[in-house]
Amino acid sequence: MEAAPRAAPDGDRHSRCDDTPLAMRTTLEREFVTATDRIAVGSWEVEILRPRNADDLISEADFVRDERLPYWADLWPAARILAAALAERAVSTHGQRPRLLELGCGLGLVTAAALRAGYDVTATDYYADALRFTSVNAWRATHRVPVTRLVDWRAFPIDLGQYESVVAADVLYEHSYAPLIAQAIAQTLAPGGAAVIADPGRVAAPAFLAGLSGHGLVLRDTTVRAYDEGEIHQRVSLYTLTRET
Secondary structure: OOOOOOOOOOOOOOOOOOOOHHHHHHHHHHHOOEEEEEEEEOOEEEEEEEEOOHHHHOOHHHHHHHOOOOHHHOOOHHHHHHHHHHHOOOOOOOOOOOEEEEEOOOOOHHHHHHHHHOOEEEEEEOOHHHHHHHHHHHHHHHOOOOEEEEOOHHHOOOOOOOEEEEEEEOOOOOOOHHHHHHHHHHHHEEEEEEEEEEEOOOOOHHHHHHOHHHHOEEEEEEEEEEEEEOOEEEEEEEEEEEEOO
16 A cells, blocks of 8 residues: 655644654544545545534633634535535646645645645645644545645735635635635735635625725636535535736
8 A cells, every 4th residue: 555645844834744644544533533424526535534523622712712613623515615616627737736725724625626636735724633634634535745834814924925726615704804815815826826715605705805906806707506415505606816917
């Protein structure tokens, strides 16, 4: 069996992933009560390891400090829709791979889809545990490991670089996030690149779209896809953004 590579050590600025993904999975299964879902992404089926119950991870201390809740531990419909969209647009891997940044990677489904599509991926989240699950799930699905980095949108790092593609799923659930996400995209989207935001109609979406021009961004396309599974019925908008010209 092919050995799992070690995730690239990224220094103090990045989350530390010193174990192989296989060893990391063993550690996660020891630290968390976990469950595994098999997710269909178009014709591709991927296995996602997750905490069995996200509510068990709620920390009163974290919430009091900065209203932090473990949204990362659920697999949201918007992430499935965005992953499917990425799976449909495989990129050429001749020469240097295009770079993709995910804002709020959660459990890593979108990151895995992007790796499979041919991108080099930097996956970011506010929770270190999200980065660990993302590394494990991405390796399991693609035998590739993303770069991971702990990122707070309210203190966005200035050294993330620029990417041909920036993506995010279901990140506009607080009013305050509208300008933060727009600024993060403006800072990291390379000239000629495109960002795709998957949103199921969260409260900050109207303000986000209305404020794009103030960040030098423009909405180029909107595609709406239906998500229907069990009792969950959502219409997820895929907003494609570019820099103003």
